[in-house]
Amino acid sequence: MRVEEKTAHDVLVERERYVPRGIAASDLVVGRAWGAKIWDADGREYLDFGGGIACQNLGHGPAGVVRAIHEQVDRFLHQCFMVGVYEPYVEVCRRLDDLWPGEAATKSILVNSGAEAVENAVKIARSATGRAGVVVFDRAFHGRTNLTMAMTSKLVYKQGFGPLATDVYRAPAPYPYRGVSVEDALHGLDLLFKQDVDPQDVACFVLEPVQGEGGFIPMPEDFVQALKARCEKHGVLYVADEVQSGCGRTGTVWAIERLGVEPDLLVSGKTLGGGLPLAAVTGRAELMDAVHPGGLGGTFGGNPVSCAAAAAVLDELSAPGFRERAEQIARLLRTRLDEIASRQPIVGEVRGLGAMLALELAEPNATEAKRVVADARDRGLILLSCGLDGNVIRLLPPLSATDAELDKGLAILEDALGYDGAD
Numbered sequence: 001m002r003v004e005e006k007t008a009h010d011v012l013v014e015r016e017r018y019v020p021r022g023i024a025a026s027d028l029v030v031g032r033a034w035g036a037k038i039w040d041a042d043g044r045e046y047l048d049f050g051g052g053i054a055c056q057n058l059g060h061g062p063a064g065v066v067r068a069i070h071e072q073v074d075r076f077l078h079q080c081f082m083v084g085v086y087e088p089y090v091e092v093c094r095r096l097d098d099l100w101p102g103e104a105a106t107k108s109i110l111v112n113s114g115a116e117a118v119e120n121a122v123k124i125a126r127s128a129t130g131r132a133g134v135v136v137f138d139r140a141f142h143g144r145t146n147l148t149m150a151m152t153s154k155l156v157y158k159q160g161f162g163p164l165a166t167d168v169y170r171a172p173a174p175y176p177y178r179g180v181s182v183e184d185a186l187h188g189l190d191l192l193f194k195q196d197v198d199p200q201d202v203a204c205f206v207l208e209p210v211q212g213e214g215g216f217i218p219m220p221e222d223f224v225q226a227l228k229a230r231c232e233k234h235g236v237l238y239v240a241d242e243v244q245s246g247c248g249r250t251g252t253v254w255a256i257e258r259l260g261v262e263p264d265l266l267v268s269g270k271t272l273g274g275g276l277p278l279a280a281v282t283g284r285a286e287l288m289d290a291v292h293p294g295g296l297g298g299t300f301g302g303n304p305v306s307c308a309a310a311a312a313v314l315d316e317l318s319a320p321g322f323r324e325r326a327e328q329i330a331r332l333l334r335t336r337l338d339e340i341a342s343r344q345p346i347v348g349e350v351r352g353l354g355a356m357l358a359l360e361l362a363e364p365n366a367t368e369a370k371r372v373v374a375d376a377r378d379r380g381l382i383l384l385s386c387g388l389d390g391n392v393i394r395l396l397p398p399l400s401a402t403d404a405e406l407d408k409g410l411a412i413l414e415d416a417l418g419y420d421g422a423d
C-alpha cells in the first residue's frame, strides 16, 4: 500500500512504532502540496507559512524547477562528481559566482545539507588560514553534526551527545529587544579575545545575517561591519551562514547584500535545491583552492538532479520581478504584523528583514507560542515557532503566495493570537 492511501491516523501510528522520538514529532501527515498550500493525508487543506523551514521560498512544485528535475531524471540520476564530471554541478557553481554578493571571483562546492556545508566552510577556512579557532555567536544555529552542534547554541541540539568539537568559541550577538546592543556584543567579542582565544588563532567568524532558529533576529549593519573590520585587522575570515536567510527570502538573493559587507565564504542550502537536498559553500577562489585535492567532496554531494533543480531555482531568484514581489510581500506582512502587535498585548516585537519576519511574544517561554501555533493549525494555517525560549512565531510563506493567501493566513494568525480585529 502506498503511504498516500493510508489515513493520517494510520501513518501516525506507524510513525510512533518505526521512527525514534529523537526526531521532533509533528502530527501533520502530508499527502500533497502545491504553491502555498498543503493537503494532509485525509485531504484537509492548509496554508503553509512554514515552507518546510525555508526550503519553499518559491512555493511547492514550482513549474520550472519540476520541469528541470524531470529532464535530468530522464538523463541520469547519479554519478558522483569525483568519478564523472557533469554539467549541472558546474552550472550551479557558475550561477553562484554570478550571484556572489561582492567583487571576488568565486568557486563553490556542493554538498547534501546545510550542516555539511557549514562543516566544509570551517574546513576551508582552517586550511586557508592555518588556524583552528572558530567564533560563533549567541543563539546561532548551524546544524546537528558533531562540529555544527558545538557551533549551535541551544542545549536540546547537543545535550548528551558529547564530547563536542573543540576550538569553538561563542561571543554575544546583538538582541536589542532583550537589551543586548551592538556595543555590548562587540565588548563581549573583545573580551573573548582577551580571555579565551588569541584572534591570531581564529580561522573564521560564522554568523547568520538574520539569525533563524535563534529567533529571526536581523544582525545590525554596524555590527556586521565591525566584525568585518576585526576580520581585516586579525586575518580572520568572515563566513555568512545564509542557509535560512538566503535564496531570496529577504528580497535580495542573499541577506548580506543589505549589510554592506562582502563575506569571504557564504553557505547556502534549503531553498537552493527547490525541495531536493543541496547545499553549497561559495567563496573567494584562492580560499576555496587552499584545500588539497581529495580534501573535499562526498558520494552524493551535488547530485545531478538536485543541481538541475538548483539551476532552475537560481534562475527564478534572479529573474526580473522576483525581488519586487518579495519586497511587496514583505511590506504587506510587516504592515499587518505591526497592526496586530499594536493591538495585541501578548506580542512583544515584530522584527525581521524583508519577508523573513517574526513576532516575538512578550513572555519569554514557549507556552503561548505553542498554543498559537496549535490554534492556527486547527484553523488551517501552518506556522513554526523558534527562538532560544521558543516564544517567537516565524513566518516563512512561499514568495509565490498570492495576496489573498497571505491575507487569509494573517487573518488566521490574528484569530489564533486572540485578536478579533475590533478597535
Ligand SMILES: Cc1ncc(COP(=O)(O)O)c(C=O)c1O
Pocket (backbone or CB within 6 Å): 053, 112, 113, 114, 115, 116, 118, 141, 142, 143, 144, 208, 212, 213, 241, 242, 243, 244, 245, 269, 270
Ligand atoms: C542558518 C542555518 N544553518 C545551518 C542549518 C543546517 O541545515 P541542515 O538542516 O540542512 O543541515 C540550518 C537549518 O535550519 C540553518 O537554519
